[in-house]
Amino acid sequence: MSFKRVLLANRGxxxxxxxxACRELGIETVAVYSDADRDxxxxxxxxxxxxxxxxxxxxxxxxxxKILEAARATxxxxxxxxxxxxxxxxxxxDAIEAAGITFIGPPASAMRALGDKVSARKLMQEAGxxxxxxxxxxxxxxxxxxxxxxxxxxxxxLVKAAAGxxxxxxxxxxxxxxxxxxxxxxxxxxxxxxxxxxIFLERYVSPARHIEVQVMADAHGNVRAYGExxxxxxxxxxxxxxxxxxxxVTPELRRRLCAAAVAAAKSCGYxxxxxxxxxxxxxxxxxxxxxxxxxxxxxxxxxLVYGVDLVVQQLMVAAGExxxxxxxxxxxxxxxxxxxxxxxxxxxxxxxxxxxxxVEHFEAPLGPGVRFDSMLFEGLxxxxxxxxxxxxxxxxxxxxxxAMRRMRRALxxxxxxxxxxxVPFHLALLDNPDFIAGDVHTGWLESSFTMPAxxxxxxxxxxxxxxxxxxxxxxxGPASSxxxxxxxxxxxxxxxxxxxxxxxxxxxxxGARGWQGTAS
Amino acid sequence: xxxxxxxxxxxxxxxxxxxxDGGFAVRIGDAEPxxxxxxxxxxxxxxxxxxxxxxxxxxxxxxxxxxxxxVNGRRFELRPPSTSKRGRGTVGGQTDPLGxxxxxxxxxxxxxxxxxxxxxxxxxxxxxxxxxxxxxEVHAPHAGTxxxxxxxxxxxxxxxxxxxxxxxxxxxxx
Numbered sequence: 001m002s003f004k005r006v007l008l009a010n011r012g013x014x015x016x017x018x019x020x021a022c023r024e025l026g027i028e029t030v031a032v033y034s035d036a037d038r039d040x041x042x043x044x045x046x047x048x049x050x051x052x053x054x055x056x057x058x059x060x061x062x063x064x065x066k067i068l069e070a071a072r073a074t075x076x077x078x079x080x081x082x083x084x085x086x087x088x089x090x091x092x093x094d095a096i097e098a099a100g101i102t103f104i105g106p107p108a109s110a111m112r113a114l115g116d117k118v119s120a121r122k123l124m125q126e127a128g129x130x131x132x133x134x135x136x137x138x139x140x141x142x143x144x145x146x147x148x149x150x151x152x153x154x155x156x157x158l159v160k161a162a163a164g165x166x167x168x169x170x171x172x173x174x175x176x177x178x179x180x181x182x183x184x185x186x187x188x189x190x191x192x193x194x195x196x197x198x199i200f201l202e203r204y205v206s207p208a209r210h211i212e213v214q215v216m217a218d219a220h221g222n223v224r225a226y227g228e229x230x231x232x233x234x235x236x237x238x239x240x241x242x243x244x245x246x247x248x249v250t251p252e253l254r255r256r257l258c259a260a261a262v263a264a265a266k267s268c269g270y271x272x273x274x275x276x277x278x279x280x281x282x283x284x285x286x287x288x289x290x291x292x293x294x295x296x297x298x299x300x301x302x303x304l305v306y307g308v309d310l311v312v313q314q315l316m317v318a319a320g321e322x323x324x325x326x327x328x329x330x331x332x333x334x335x336x337x338x339x340x341x342x343x344x345x346x347x348x349x350x351x352x353x354x355x356x357x358x359v360e361h362f363e364a365p366l367g368p369g370v371r372f373d374s375m376l377f378e379g380l381x382x383x384x385x386x387x388x389x390x391x392x393x394x395x396x397x398x399x400x401x402x403a404m405r406r407m408r409r410a411l412x413x414x415x416x417x418x419x420x421x422x423v424p425f426h427l428a429l430l431d432n433p434d435f436i437a438g439d440v441h442t443g444w445l446e447s448s449f450t451m452p453a454x455x456x457x458x459x460x461x462x463x464x465x466x467x468x469x470x471x472x473x474x475x476x477g478p479a480s481s482x483x484x485x486x487x488x489x490x491x492x493x494x495x496x497x498x499x500x501x502x503x504x505x506x507x508x509x510x511g512a513r514g515w516q517g518t519a520s
Numbered sequence: 521x522x523x524x525x526x527x528x529x530x531x532x533x534x535x536x537x538x539x540x541d542g543g544f545a546v547r548i549g550d551a552e553p554x555x556x557x558x559x560x561x562x563x564x565x566x567x568x569x570x571x572x573x574x575x576x577x578x579x580x581x582x583x584x585x586x587x588x589x590x591v592n593g594r595r596f597e598l599r600p601p602s603t604s605k606r607g608r609g610t611v612g613g614q615t616d617p618l619g620x621x622x623x624x625x626x627x628x629x630x631x632x633x634x635x636x637x638x639x640x641x642x643x644x645x646x647x648x649x650x651x652x653x654x655x656x657e658v659h660a661p662h663a664g665t666x667x668x669x670x671x672x673x674x675x676x677x678x679x680x681x682x683x684x685x686x687x688x689x690x691x692x693x694x
Contacts, residue, residue: 056628160670212569345652354625354654357679360581360588361565378565384626388652413569417565417579417590454594461528464589464596466546469524469535469560471587473544474567 001094001320003027003078006104008042009092010082011061013391014295014374015042018080021311025398030074034060036383041375048074056386061085071101078102078318080311084387087359090115104292104318105272118162118200124288128268129244129260131286134202137162140187143180146201150179153203154205161190162198169193172204204288207246208279210234212292213261214302215274216310218317220324223265225258226306227334229275229298231428232440235352240422240445241429242298243339244305247400248280251333257286265290273299273314279442294424297392300371301338301478305398329392337403338396341411341426343374345388348425348451355420365366365413369396369406372414376453382419390421417485428452440507481502526586526598543569619667621658621684623677629650632673634684638666646684649677664688 006022007030010013019029019042025457031046043049050070053060060066062085071079077091079096080102081087088473090108098101114120124131134157135149150173159182169184169190183199190280214226230246231239248259263277275296277289281340299310317323346352359380364372374391382390395410397403408430411423428451429435434444524535525547538545543557559575568577579590586599616622623629627649634646644660663688671683 036586039663100674111674180574183683246620264523328572354656355624355654358653361579361590384628385533386652388654394556412592415586417581417595420595427593457592460591460594461596463576463578464528464598465526465533465535466554466569466571466593467580467589468526468587468598469522469546470544470556470569471582472524473522473537473539473557475582504692 001316003016005030005047005074005076005078006315007032007067007074008046008078008082009061009067009079010085010087011040011386013040013373013389014082014297016045016375016400017309017373018082019045021309025311025312025315026077027315030076032061032070034385034477036385037382038265041377041445050074055346055383055517056086057385064092067092068095068099068101072095072099074221074473076101078104078315080104080314081294083294084308085343088115088292102318102322105128105295106270107272110268110270111293114293117160117290120290121200121288123267124264127263127314128265129267129288130286132202132205132289134200138183138188138199138201138225140183140197144180146183147176148499149201150176150488153378154203156206157285158202158204159186159370160200160202161186161194163190163194163196191317195207204503205279205281205444207247208278208281209440210289210442211246211249211257211280211286212275213275214256214310215261215265215276216268216323217265217271217274218323218326219271219320221362222323223262223270224323224326225261226255226308226310227332228257229301231298232442233435233445239298239373240340240344241341241426242301243336243337243400243403244301245337246280252502253286259287260288264288272317274498286489297342297389298340300373300392300394301340301479303337304371304394305334305336306332307335316417336396336398337400338394339403339407341407342421342422343355343391343416343426344392345382345390345413345419346422347420348422348428351427352422354388356384356388357419358382358385359416359418361415363409363413363415365393367410367413369403370413371395371409372410372497376416390416390419393426404436463490525601527601528596528598532601536542566623573602616660616682618688619664619685620682621646621661621686623649623679623681623683624656624658625649625651625658626679627677629671629673629675629677629683630655632669632671634666634669636666636669640664647671658683658688662686662688662690 005028008018022029028047031043031049033043033049033054034055052066052070063414079101086092088111090111093103093108109387113123121131128442135151138146154225156172156174159171159173164510169186171186173179173182186199187197213230215223217223228246229242229244232240264276273295275292278286279289280286303310345356347355359376362376362378373393376390376465393410395403395406411426413463434440522537533565535548545553546556547553554571556569556571558569560566565579567580580683581588588686589596629647630650631648634640640660642660642663645657647658648659649656666686673679
């Protein structure tokens with residue numbers, strides 16, 4: 001391994017994940033951190049840590065110059081971007097390479113080719129990768145062409161702005177009569193937002209599963225596809241539980257998906273880890289969606305069923321080495337079943353209202369087939385500036401039923417006191433007949449799933465009252481002695497903890513206050 | 521014997537505790553006493569005990585007042601009854617004093633939709649607090665007239681900070 005010191009341009013669990021891989025390979029790690037992350041685990045766990053600014057990511061983790069300066073100052077020879085933040089920013093890659101540092105990820109040229117929706121679509125068509133049937137490059141005023149193309153594509157379809165992004169300029173059209181109005185609206189929006197009134201048409205594939213294929217490419221022209229992940233359980237485009245493999249993918253379909261993913265990676269000179277996302281419809285037809293040009297949150301489930309360490313491979317490939325044990329003969333066969341539940345600081349009983357704050361108690365689940373990638377520790381005050389993911393609970397089982405049993409068990413073993421988490425959601429999901437049958441699509445969660453009501457009365461309330469009364473008694477001093485005042489100098493550990501929290505001045509009163517949350 | 525009063529979601533619970541040899545008799549309200557033997561209690565936060573021989577555990581934090589107790593994934597906030605006033609239309613026992621609206625969570629105030637002197641209806645959006653990339657609308661608990669704004673757009677707020685004060689149109693019934 002040619003790297004001596006790698007800088008992690010990220011935070012949270014993914015920074016820790018990459019640090020672990022580096023440590024196993026004997027590479028030193030450099031952490032960067034904002035004011036809000038001064039106490040974070042990824043800072044304490046690093047060999048060197050560099051402060052890069054205030055809490056908001058726009059002033060710290062997203063500032064290319066600050067990351068580069070930290071790399072220069074510490075003599076890092078490579079930078080791993082993690083996911084999110086700058087991970088898919090080609091200007092970041094350009095700047096790193098201009099500084100003579102290795103970027104652990106794809107080339108900027110591949111990011112640029114894949115980042116533009118229409119150019120990516122054309123690239124894939126040329127490479128023989130199935131794309132959603134559609135028509136490119138239509139002038140928003142050319143109704144005649146659009147009508148002919150729409151009839152070829154079929155309804156329902158989506159009218160999209162070629163230069164759009166973030167869902168802007170997208171309209172669903174169910175009937176030919178509505179096409180003209182949708183084109184005018186999309187074209188006008190595109191012209192005013194992007195200065196380009198070009199639109200394209202795409203068949204609306206629904207219901208569809210979100211199936212993605214992990215790829216790894218080295219600098220020697222080798223591209224390996226590591227099978228599929230099923231990510232259809234989504235809420236507002238956020239994945240909540242992923243699994244590998246997918247119940248909907250046969251070995252034959254897997255072979256075709258992997259071949260398409262390899263072709264997609266080769267079409268743009270891709271290197272390092274990436275994910276090719278597809279929509280899979282009810283008839284088993286799949287269509288290219290996009291490429292995520294980075295390591296993904298859900299990469300561990302692929303690691304478990306293929307017995308690989310994708311971060312180690314990223315480091316090796318970035319250092320110019322070949323993909324280990326490369327064999328061009330078809331896709332590898334997954335072994336067993338893996339699932340990942342994203343543990344978020346969100347209250348599933350209050351429309352997933354975000355919940356954060358001080359972690360009062362934390363116990364990670366352990367035991368066979370269980371992995372918990374997380375940045376939690378007791379005493380962490382979860383910062384407000386970043387996302388709500390507190391950890392990823394990943395399990396492996398010999399088959400899907402065993403993976404589900406393990407996940408239920410591990411979810412119950414996980415203790416996070418302080419922030420409210422979505423653990424009850426995951427437990428309810430694992431008991432849902434549609435989910436058990438694997439009969440889900442990307443719209444399923446929002447259209448068909450409802451949280452079961454809390455039990456009323458809840459037997460846990462009695463336990464809470466008993467525990468609080470005991471804590472009050474025990475906090476006064478030895479259990480058998482006469483009550484002493486809380487905070488007396490000869491108090492036990494409880495009394496000292498109470499004193500410390502009181503000095504802390506933390507008040508954590510919550511509850512409905514006549515406001516409601518709407519997450520957007 | 522010790523008597524504890526806890527307010528949970530607006531309902532008061534009385535828990536009496538009698539010391540026994542090696543344990544306690546705990547009684548909730550008028551129910552039959554439960555015999556409990558604490559096991560782990562020297563570790564702050566953990567309360568384990570046998571209830572009629574069955575092991576049970578909970579995690580107890582002590583905020584400035586009362587206890588936050590987590591049992592099997594559910595968290596309960598136990599408060600002394602005297603500190604909490606119930607307001608109209610609230611779900612839990614915790615509520616803002618009449619005429620004030622506090623931040624539901626720590627975050628950054630990204631938008632303010634009202635001005636001093638403006639009249640708002642119940643449920644109107646007063647401002648938006650962003651945390652963890654989520655936009656959380658803060659709504660008016662009652663109809664009334666805004667009398668003071670304590671934040672500006674872009675400012676950071678802590679949970680419980682008073683954001684807005686208002687004159688309610690009518691005094692709600694207690």
